[in-house]
Amino acid sequence: MxxxxxxxxxxxxxxxxxxxxxxxxxxxxxxxxxxxxxxxxxxxxxxxxxxxxxNTYLLSLYNALKSNDKDVTLKTIYAIIEKYDLSLVSKNGYDFYGCNSSKGLSSYNKEKYLKMRDDYNLHKNENYLHCILLYVLIIYSFNNQIRFNRNGEFNLPVGKRDFNKKMEEKLLSFIDIIKTQDSLFTSxxxxxxxxxxxxxxxxxxxxxxxxxxxxxxxxxxxxxxxxxxxxxxxxxxxxxxxxxxxxxxxxxxxxxxxxxxxxxxxxxxxxxxxxxxxxxxxxxxxxxxxxxxxxxxxxxxxx
Missing domain, CATH: 3.40.50.150 (Vaccinia Virus protein VP39)
Structure with missing residues (x-):
């Protein structure tokens, strides 16, 4: 499954x-x-x-994942991580960021994450890049969850983890299935x-x-x-x-x-x-x- x-x-x-x-x-x-x-x-x-x-933002993300090449999506994710200088333990390890597994990465990512969150909330144009930005935001948020306030602003704080190989595998498998289905997304x-x-x-x-x-x-x-x-x-x-x-x-x-x-x-x-x-x-x-x-x-x- x-x-x-x-x-x-x-x-x-x-x-x-x-x-x-x-x-x-x-x-x-x-x-x-x-x-x-x-x-x-x-x-x-x-x-x-x-x-x-x-949740229209969620449905826009699914449409973006279905409509675009998965390799392009993966490259876009890593480009966003690099743009905001977020941690990537799978590449550099915890020591590189002055953090450890038990305490997590929130101390390193907090300010960078808040900048990314502000950028997302300020530019609601629902294009492909904005949709993938939401995915990265979710990955680096508290418990990888999704929450918007009444104004439609993503408002979760930073989480302890970052994008890893398991998350990458789940994403790619999901995209493979969603592309094969004759599917429609409505909100x-x-x-x-x-x-x-x-x-x-x-x-x-x-x-x-x-x-x-x-x-x-x-x-x-x-x-x-x-x-x-x-x-x-x-x-x-x-x-x-x-x-x-x-x-x-x-x-x-x-x-x-x-x-x-x-x-x-x-x-x-x-x-x-x-x-x-x-x-x-x-x-x-x-x-x-x-x-x-x-x-x-x-x-x-x-x-």
Whole structure:
């Protein structure tokens, strides 16, 4: 299986061995409605793929990776690293930067990273170079994560690591797959997705922000109870049209429960199947300091 080159919060890479066997065997068009890091979509066989996410910057990056030669992309990444004089331990080692593996590289990269971040935020033209600059920014950010403020500015602090061979391999493998797929990248609110274009031969995978978690995408009221209700109504619309779909979510986590989803499932228990998944999020970045609790992760299908 191919892993996303982005450390996207809530990514499903580790759950793929459980998820993929629950998907339909034959899919014409696969819709990844909240694609995030694309871990699911790049590992699903289908005739066509549609990746959707409300983060327009993310979708522009995917389009740039798909549309341009991977060798050019790699050269551009290294050119950006050189331009901002960022660390490259794979080439020079830690001693060269006056740092070590345990403390990381933040002390060396901090000011250079902030300059790169300022340049990115000041020049939002969405051309190829700007998209690749976002990728490098993510790689050198805290935990390689992605976060924008209300003004659309990337606002994560510098991280401890830099671009390494493992990241390079993941990126190149991802590009290879995304180039072979007949794929389309869109950036719209899920409720505006035109389901009239879909049929019973298609499949919609839905991995929304989780209402009861504390992930970065839930900051600033990024996903609320109204959104949860709208999503369940959207799923009902798919089901009414005999369009296959699957919803990833958590029913309970850290003493909280998603009452809206639980009540909805009870009201429609003859329509939807709940598949319990075995996974502990102890190593996920959006967990709090309490590492002992696991989430009740489920996949809900209408077939």
């Amino acid at each position: 191919i892993q996303s080159p982005l450390n996207y919060t809530g990514g499903k890479y580790k759950l793929l061995p459980q998820l993929l066997p629950l998907f339909p065997d034959k899919i014409n068009t696969f819709v990844d409605l909240f694609c995030g890091g694309c871990n699911v979509g790049i590992n699903v066989k289908a005739n066509h793929h549609i990746y959707n996410d409300t 719209i609110d899920f409720a505006k997705f035109d389901i009239d274009t879909l049929s019973s031969e298609d499949f919609v995978y839905i991995d929304p922000p989780y209402l009861i978690t504390c992930a970065t995408y839930n900051e600033q009221d990024g996903w609320n109870e109204n959104d949860e209700v709208r999503l369940l109504e959207f799923i009902q619309s798919l089901t009414a049209r005999n369009i296959r779909c699957a919803l990833s979510n958590v029913l309970r986590s850290k003493g909280k429960e998603n009452a809206i989803l639980i009540d909805w499932l009870e009201a429609h228990k003859k329509t939807y199947t709940v598949h319990q998944l075995k996974f502990n999020y102890a190593n996920s970045n959006y967990q709090t300091k309490d590492k002992s609790s696991s989430s009740e992760e489920v996949l809900i299908t209408n077939y």
